[in-house]
Amino acid sequence: MNNSAAIEVLGLKKSFGENHAVQGVSFNVNQGEIFSLLGPNGAGKTTTISMLSCLLRPNDGDANIMGHSISTDPMGVKSVLGVVPQDLALYEDLTARENLSFWGKMYGLRGSTLKTRVDEVLNVIGLRDRANERVGKYSGGMKRRVNIGVALLHKPKVIYMDEPTVGIDPQSRRNILDSVVLLKNEGMTVLYTTHYMEEAQELSDHIGIMDHGKLIAHGTHDELVKMVGQQTRIDLTLNGNADQVMAAWKETEGVSRVTSDEGLISVLVQDSNLTLPHLFEAATKHSARITSVNISEPNLEAVFLHLTGRALRD
């Protein structure tokens, strides 16, 4: 991974009347890494992407994309950038090949170079066999793949993907996530927005969490989890004297908290692998039998909950 910044975001602000959509967002994305902006709908992710795509002018702040300022050199920015918009932005009455060919021309490709790139991209998105069908006849997942393919035509150094997996089937989603990793492996820098915690967790080298127009935290997955000190939660059900067992568990090494709610006992531990055997021992000692166990590792959902007091999908 190259540590020089592909994307430098410096105090971006954007308001629409009284709605302060983005309020001084700053972050860096290194070349060749995947940076995910995670946040609920309305957090300001798309507005941020729109400013970084030169579609919206920021009220304040600036950003440099591969050294090109979005304020002073928008054409330079656009030439190194591929954008996969949240909504499908394709001509449904044209075929996939015609779509790719047209968008390739808009990125300045011509002649044999254009033809070669169109064929290559059709291979990448797996639609070469159906390239001459009108996009309007494609399934949602296929359209998404063409939507991504358009952004790859000119081999951009940086690619923005704005919620590319919204509203598609699990198989197409899997394909898209795999293709994002492939792009990274080819050296592209990917700025990825999503409100799916699992996607950000799986894909990202770095994650920024946005809420109400602000970047409330950013770092690697582990850094974020550590930042809020989250522990693994073990949920158990018991057949026996729950009070005695719970009292014993509270004294067990590695356990920080034990609570009970309608028969379900939650135990917060530092390391579930080390602590779980001791929990079984204590239960056996009090002639109780553990009938179910569920382990929840610390995750971004919990981080978001900790930072905002709300669940990510609220």
Place this chain on the structure above:
Amino acid sequence: MKAFDIALKDMTRSFRSTFAVIFMFGVPLLVTGMFYFMFGNITDEGGFTLPKTQVVIANLDEGGPKFQVNPKNIPGGKEADSMGDLIVSILQSEDMADLIEITLVPSAETARTAVDNQESQVAIIIPTDFSHQFADVDGKAVIEFYQDPTLTLGPAIMRSILNRFMDGMSGVKIAVNFFVDEAEPEQLFLTGQVVDQYLEVSLAENDDPEVELLDVRNPVDGQKNDAAENQNLLLSIIGPIMGGMMVFYAYYTGTSTAQSILKEEEERTLPRLFTTPTSQATILTGKFLSVFMTVSVQIIVLLIAAHLIFGIEWGGFASVALMAIGIIVSASSFGVFVNSFLKDTKQGGVLFGGILTVTGMMGMIKIFAMNSAIANKMGDTISLLVPQGWAIRGLMQAMGGESFNNVALTVLVSFLWSAAFFAIGVWRFNRRYT
């Protein structure tokens, strides 16, 4: 180059839409075709024939003071014993044979019944005292004209023939009365010659009454040249209608194609275009170019198709080319202008139903008022309040064989409209996307 790519892409999309193609080419040709068949039977020569008017005549005239009328002055050359006979002779003449078919009946009632039973379209009842009234200085000679109220053309032709005849006879009566008052008693035997001379001038001068009785006009205010005069009646009706349809639907296409800017905004392809290294000016130029090119294809195809299908002569090449450019520029800029005021395509329905229809009909009003001098003048004024009217004016001038300079002047006015529309439209779109 990118602008051209955008225009080509838009044209491809336009011509892949069955709905758009039908409206661009099918409807104008279809409407004109309907008029084509509505206005008459197509002959091998491309002309059309009027059906004969069935006329029943009850000549009850008992005659009166006689004056000799030279048979050569009566179409058909037959002698006439009364004014009623004279009318019948004229109407039965060979010259009228192509227009009317005469049946003589003995009574007024029989004549009216024939019309009531739709066996005839017109009944002419000449009263018993018709000749007497005519001969009487203070008399009033009246013919009863009884027609099927549901018909217009046949009865109108008959009324025109009779009016002309009665005007002539009134002239004779005035001439005779004047002669009797002024002549010496020994000169009264010359009364017959006075009548003959008058008839020579007023009745017999027209060798072909059909030509004179049917006032066949060229649509361009009587400014006919040789080429226009050679057009037959059907084409003189169909040509302007086709031209009007072409202008009406060219404006529809201009507006509809320009709406692709809003459509792309809604389809999110326009914002995506703005993320590519393509300037806003290039993108908008491409969109405007696509409107211009699409309307161009439509106009060229319609001009050629109408010529091949209906035989419409549009005029001299230079005038037609200039006029076509005028329509294309005008329709394109109007489309850009109107769409620049729309928030989204949903408003387009109101636009198409309202502005385009109203302005289109205003522009075409001259075409449908061309057979009435007063309505034609009024229609001319109204139509020039909208750009379509100027486009149609240029078209009619080219069709009427007017000079290139006249056509150029009209197209120049169209260009001025266009420049204003285009400037406003571009300014508004630029402001919208900046």
